[in-house]
Amino acid sequence: MTRVHDMGGRYGDPAVIPEPQGIVPIGPxxxxxxxxxxxxxxxxxxxxxxxxxxxxxxxxxxxxxxxxxxxxxxxxxxxxxxxxxxxxxxxxxxxxxxxxxxxxxxxxxxxxxxxxxxGSPYTRPGAEPAFAPGDRVRTRLPARNADIPGGHTRLPAYAAGQTGTVILSHGAHVLPDANAHGLGERPEPLYTVAFTAADLWGEAEGEGDEVTLDLWQSYLVPA
Amino acid sequence: MRRPFGRCILDSGFGAPHDAPMPHDHPDHPHSLLPSDPALRVKALETILVRKGLVDPAAMDEILDTYERKVGPHLGAKVVARAWSDPAFRDRLLADATAAIAELGISGRQGEHVVAVENTPDTHNMVVCTLCSCYPWPLLGIPPAWYKSDAYRARAVREPRKVLAEFGVSLPDGQKVRVWDSTAEVRYLVVPMRPEGSEGLDEAALSDLVSRDSMIGTGLAGASK
Incomplete structure (x- = not known):
């Protein structure tokens, strides 16, 4: 099941309110x-x-x-x-x-x-990527942590079970699903995958619109 | 204990009386032991952490000085202006932005792995983090409140053009939108299109045309700064 933070694509939120440019005042x-x-x-x-x-x-x-x-x-x-x-x-x-x-x-x-x-770089030595830019891949369904029920994952629910195209390959990065729970860094190849808005939402707001996500290899299977 | 758990049990689940006078819902969460007023909560945590030798107050000042005075969108604007002025730098930026921004002395926390995405007449890029608030701090500083808002996080992926309209941006026919949902530690910098009429300007003047929002993709360069 999803958590409340996983809100991408949710209906019902109000207008976004722009702010002045420049360095953001942190506030009170x-x-x-x-x-x-x-x-x-x-x-x-x-x-x-x-x-x-x-x-x-x-x-x-x-x-x-x-x-x-x-x-x-x-x-x-x-x-x-x-x-x-x-x-x-x-x-x-x-x-x-x-x-x-x-x-x-x-x-x-x-x-x-x-x-x-x-900073703290998140790249690590790791396996060679199984996918290359241009490959079609399908995401895990449902979006979940495969090891810990209810655990941390970075696959949003709106992109679960969707088919997209790999557009960037970033090398091996620390896997948040493991690292968040003290299970080690378990680095995996990370990709940017593009999905059509039409696939994600049923209809796109504009022709050709896309959404990309950064996804670890274990979130993906060949499509 | 000032706030016994028993008082909160009633309010711990869905369907329980929502308006019970309880500061927090979850009796298992230690944070509910803190005062409910946010300013007092922060004060209590600060007192505890400083007294226990877990936080150096001078380090807090240093952190604030960094993000209130030193690091902000003027740094990203410098990168964009350089890319507009120097085609070889632009190519390096698009090939490996982390290395290219390091040439300008820019690096750090929440910008360890940077990808620059260039707007073109065919594609407008826009960045969001639907799951939290990932943002390229070394290039743009602290994110604005709207970037962290539920409204932006929820809506930017499904209806980017409506969101853009709220920023006064309307895209020409035929220009598609590509929304980058920052779900990993890769941070995206949008390189906006260079405004018409800016041909004769030097880098410093060009960087004045580059607003923070134009580097997130909710603005256009030269529009409002």
Missing amino acids: EWHRKALALTLAAGGLGAWSIDTSRHARESLSPKDYARFSYYEKWMAALADLLVEKGLVTKDELAAGTAEPAGAHPKLFRAEAVGPALKR
């Missing part, structure tokens, strides 16, 4: 703190980006729908901190903690610039 002070805390705590290296996405997706559907963006970040951060044993439930409930020395992996100010500039 608590948004700034939420962003900075999330990245700073992420710098401890206690979880991967896949684990952190899964934590946000695992909020209850009602919380996910009513929480603003940074509230989702905060909730997922609190849940991860407890799950990884870095913070206790009692500390969350108290809103404070006994002072302690710096954690050995504390993400220090002087490391921030270089770390943000470096």
Whole structure:
């Protein structure tokens, strides 16, 4: 079954409201703190980006729908901190903690610039791709994590069971379905696959319109 | 414990009384122990993390300084202006954007694997992340609220042209739309079409024509900046 975050193609949402160009103001002070805390705590290296996405997706559907963006970040951060044993439930409930020395992996100010500039590449040595640009492939149906019921996956429901054409081959990338659950990185060839809007939605808004998705090899079979 | 789990059990499932005075739905989630007011929630987490030596407050300042002052769409605009001015750079950008932007000193978190997609009279490109909010941070900075909104995430894939109209963009007949749903760690940069009448401009003047939205595909270059 899908989770609430998997909303591509959903009906009923209102108009999109554009904003001024340029650098985006992060918002009120608590948004700034939420962003900075999330990245700073992420710098401890206690979880991967896949684990952190899964934590946000695992909020209850009602919380996910009513929480603003940074509230989702905060909730997922609190849940991860407890799950990884870095913070206790009692500390969350108290809103404070006994002072302690710096954690050995504390993400220090002087490391921030270089770390943000470096990023964390997701390519890994791995198997040769089974598909090449031009190949026709079909996606898994239903969209699901093949190992963990209800687990993390990056195949949206709207693109499940669809046939498309490989247009780019990216080499082997960390598999989120495994990495989000601590099952190892299990790198797999990653592709960009193009689907016609007519196939995805029954009819296209405009002739020739397409949607592309980035999909791992195990999501795909030859079509 | 300030907020016993028992109070929330009633509200834990569908069909339960939705309006019960409970800050969160899920009694299994530790986050529901935090205050319900978001500002207080953040404050509590900050206090805990800093006191426990898990977060360096100076690192928080550094992170904010990076994304409030240093990294933003002016960097992506520099890349686009270079591509418009230098055909050899354009070719390198379309072949391997990660390497090409590194030539301009651009790299980093949420931009480890970049693909540049060029708008043409035949194809208009537009980028979304339907599952969360993936976005090329080193090129464009923090995503705008609309990019992260349910409305954009839900609608961009099914009705991109209606969404474009909400940005004041209408595409000519015969130009198809290709929407890139960023489902992996590949980040997409749209290279908008160079506006007519910009022939004599140097790179700095050209980059002024490149709005953030034109590099996401919800705007056109030279339209509004």
